[in-house]
Amino acid sequence: MKRAGFDNIWLPVALLLPQLMIIAIFFYWPAAWALQSSFFLQDPFGFGSTFVGADNYTSLLGNNQYKRIAWFTIVFSVLVTFFSLAIALLLAVKADKVIRGAKTYRTLLMWVYAIAPPVAGFLGILFFDQSTGPMTKFFQSFGWDFKLGVDYNATATAMVIAAVWKQIPVNFIFFLSGLQSIPRSVREAAMIDNRSATGRFWQVTFPLLAPTAFFLLIINITYALFDTFGIIDALMKGEPGNNPMTLVYKVYLDGFRGNDLGGSSAQSVVLMVLVLVLTVFQFRLVERRIHYT
Amino acid sequence: MAQVNLEGIIKVYPNGHQAVETTNFNIQDGEFVVLVGPSGCGKSTLLRMIAGLEDITEGTLKIGNRVVNDVDPADRDIAMVFQNYALYPHMTVRKNIGYGLKNRGMPAAEIDAKVQDAAKMLNLTEYLDRKPAQLSGGQRQRVAMGRAVVRDPALFLFDEPLSNLDAKLRNQMRIEIKALQRRLGTTAVYVTHDQVEAMTMADRIIVLSEGRIEQIGTPSEIYHNPASIFVASFMGAPPMNLIEAQADQGQVRINGYDGLMPAPKSVIGPVTLGIRPEDIELDSRGSVPFRVDILEELGAHRLLHGAVGGQPFTVMVGKDHSARIGETHITLKPDALRLFDVETGKVL
Numbered sequence: 001m002k003r004a005g006f007d008n009i010w011l012p013v014a015l016l017l018p019q020l021m022i023i024a025i026f027f028y029w030p031a032a033w034a035l036q037s038s039f040f041l042q043d044p045f046g047f048g049s050t051f052v053g054a055d056n057y058t059s060l061l062g063n064n065q066y067k068r069i070a071w072f073t074i075v076f077s078v079l080v081t082f083f084s085l086a087i088a089l090l091l092a093v094k095a096d097k098v099i100r101g102a103k104t105y106r107t108l109l110m111w112v113y114a115i116a117p118p119v120a121g122f123l124g125i126l127f128f129d130q131s132t133g134p135m136t137k138f139f140q141s142f143g144w145d146f147k148l149g150v151d152y153n154a155t156a157t158a159m160v161i162a163a164v165w166k167q168i169p170v171n172f173i174f175f176l177s178g179l180q181s182i183p184r185s186v187r188e189a190a191m192i193d194n195r196s197a198t199g200r201f202w203q204v205t206f207p208l209l210a211p212t213a214f215f216l217l218i219i220n221i222t223y224a225l226f227d228t229f230g231i232i233d234a235l236m237k238g239e240p241g242n243n244p245m246t247l248v249y250k251v252y253l254d255g256f257r258g259n260d261l262g263g264s265s266a267q268s269v270v271l272m273v274l275v276l277v278l279t280v281f282q283f284r285l286v287e288r289r290i291h292y293t
Numbered sequence: 294m295a296q297v298n299l300e301g302i303i304k305v306y307p308n309g310h311q312a313v314e315t316t317n318f319n320i321q322d323g324e325f326v327v328l329v330g331p332s333g334c335g336k337s338t339l340l341r342m343i344a345g346l347e348d349i350t351e352g353t354l355k356i357g358n359r360v361v362n363d364v365d366p367a368d369r370d371i372a373m374v375f376q377n378y379a380l381y382p383h384m385t386v387r388k389n390i391g392y393g394l395k396n397r398g399m400p401a402a403e404i405d406a407k408v409q410d411a412a413k414m415l416n417l418t419e420y421l422d423r424k425p426a427q428l429s430g431g432q433r434q435r436v437a438m439g440r441a442v443v444r445d446p447a448l449f450l451f452d453e454p455l456s457n458l459d460a461k462l463r464n465q466m467r468i469e470i471k472a473l474q475r476r477l478g479t480t481a482v483y484v485t486h487d488q489v490e491a492m493t494m495a496d497r498i499i500v501l502s503e504g505r506i507e508q509i510g511t512p513s514e515i516y517h518n519p520a521s522i523f524v525a526s527f528m529g530a531p532p533m534n535l536i537e538a539q540a541d542q543g544q545v546r547i548n549g550y551d552g553l554m555p556a557p558k559s560v561i562g563p564v565t566l567g568i569r570p571e572d573i574e575l576d577s578r579g580s581v582p583f584r585v586d587i588l589e590e591l592g593a594h595r596l597l598h599g600a601v602g603g604q605p606f607t608v609m610v611g612k613d614h615s616a617r618i619g620e621t622h623i624t625l626k627p628d629a630l631r632l633f634d635v636e637t638g639k640v641l
């Protein structure tokens with residue numbers, strides 16, 4: 001292959017500079033700033049700050065409320081990831097049988113994806129509305145007095161459902177295109193080799209879908225941890241009270257509502273480490289991912 | 294081992310396209326039948342209906358005297374080899390070959406022995422632990438064959454299994470598949486659009502055109518006694534010469550040339566006269582004038598392309614014949630002449 005080269009080192013630098021500056025200004029600088037301020041205690045009125053060492057971190061570890069929120073975040077992420085992947089896979093398998101190429105269904109399902117998280121949260125509020133929400137009525141029919149924003153479990157359930165609902169289309173599209181890229185003849189060969197459709201799915205179709213599933217797993221964990229902020233904010237209607245929340249929401253709450261910049265910074269450093277771990281994990285998987293064909 | 298019966302089989306696809314018109318034929322136990330025809334004539338559709346991968350719109354399909362119209366592909370006791378091999382990319386060669394046995398509840402030790410046997414037969418032993426992606430096209434083809442033979446099915450189905458291989462490998466595999474089928478004695482239906490494969494492998498050939506059977510017969514029957522102009526021009530390379538002529542009570546006259554020849558049938562009126570290029574002799578004292586325009590050297594023989602009575606015509610001569618471009622004469626072997634109806638294209 002022929003390599004195109006630059007004669008002058010400054011041209012590529014000049015071309016990269018805008019991108020590098022955006023990364024520096026919007027990513028590295030705030031990250032460095034958060035790291036620094038996590039070691040200080042800010043004056044609530046913004047007049048100054050005192051160096052407190054690792055105090056912000058140690059007080060996090062001893063904080064029961066923080067532990068409870070961390071635990072909820074884990075449960076929330078596991079539930080959202082599992083259900084959004086499982087439901088999307090189920091829908092994709094069903095759709096794959098019918099459409100084989102037709103684009104209308106895909107477009108229709110993709111619409112949900114185009115909804116911004118706060119709007120999804122707002123739609124969630126309508127669904128879970130105390131007097132008119134269909135989901136509220138649904139749960140009430142089981143004898144559960146469903147009170148969004150008041151009852152901890154009710155709000156948590158609503159958050160999971162809204163977050164899952166919002167993420168299904170993305171997963172669906174990836175699963176569907178993964179399914180459709182499996183050669184028809186491979187499935188037909190399996191039909192001759194194995195009479196059980198369930199067996200064929202788990203032994204042939206799903207392994208061929210595994211690279212897609214791995215990729216989506218990481219995407220979904222990241223989504224559940226970070227991108228559900230808008231949904232959570234909308235569903236608790238800005239009233240934290242007794243409501244469940246994720247770690248990301250707590251960063252916002254402590255930093256901007258509670259004016260505890262030091263503690264909030266320490267929390268975001270913890271989250272940064274988490275992202276770092278996830279990223280390393282993902283790269284490892286991508287490296288090891290088997291490339292078929 | 295089994296015989297196969299197709300009774301009034303019709304295929305109409307959901308979009309309304311009729312891919313196969315009413316089709317009847319029987320395949321004997323142990324027979325090697327080749328379905329041949331141009332692209333889109335319905336060969337794969339017919340084969341896939343036998344496999345159970347495509348619904349049968351109308352008619353009855355029997356494999357080994359059992360009606361299988363509504364039987365699952367896995368329960369029809371068939372094995373199929375696909376054009377692109379359709380191996381399971383995530384399984385090793387060993388697992389690929391053994392998958393069908395495993396799902397039929399065979400004990401692991403027995404599967405292992407059978408897989409070893411099949412691998413030995415197909416020279417795959419050293420590749421058993423590789424994935425399909427680590428194999429050459431020819432080796433993948435063998436794995437696909439292994440997957441079929443290991444099950445010892447009643448019926449082999451092949452859909453253009455050699456068309457992704459290069460010419461040399463294709464010739465080799467053609468002979469191997471045929472030998473294997475002979476040895477196992479398994480009934481086989483083989484789809485191809487390559488008439489050389491059809492001629493060399495088949496016990497019987499079924500020539501299809503636009504969803505209809507044009508002719509069923511042994512390779513020799515198909516080649517020497519084509520039932521229609523379509524078969525005559527599809528089978529054989531170069532194809533049969535087909536020229537316009539007038540028949541008149543036991544004699545026939547090629548348009549554009551006045552000489553008369555004895556006709557194989559006593560008919561009157563315009564006909565299409567057919568004769569294979571190798572059934573013609575260059576003969577300076579021959580009765581029919583032939584103008585040679587192009588000389589094609591093929592090593593073992595030569596093709597002379599030119600015209601008789603102004604109509605395109607090809608003559609095949611042995612390598613020892615001296616042939617030159619220009620005017621010459623030919624003799625047509627009288628018993629090799631075939632006459633076809635101009636309207637219907639059927640043999641007279």
Ligand SMILES: Nc1ncnc2c1ncn2[C@@H]1O[C@H](COP(=O)(O)OP(=O)(O)OP(=O)(O)O)[C@@H](O)[C@H]1O
Binds near residue numbers: 333335337
């Ligand atoms: N799923 C389908 N729906 C509608 N029409 C189809 C379908 N599959 C095939 N056909 C049509 O049926 C006809 C026969 O197709 P088939 O695949 O049997 O041809 P073939 O003889 O195997 O051709 P080739 O040599 O190109 O493989 C074609 O005209 C094709 O377009």
Ligand SMILES: [Mg+2]
Binds near residue numbers: 336337338
């Ligand atoms: Mg075909």
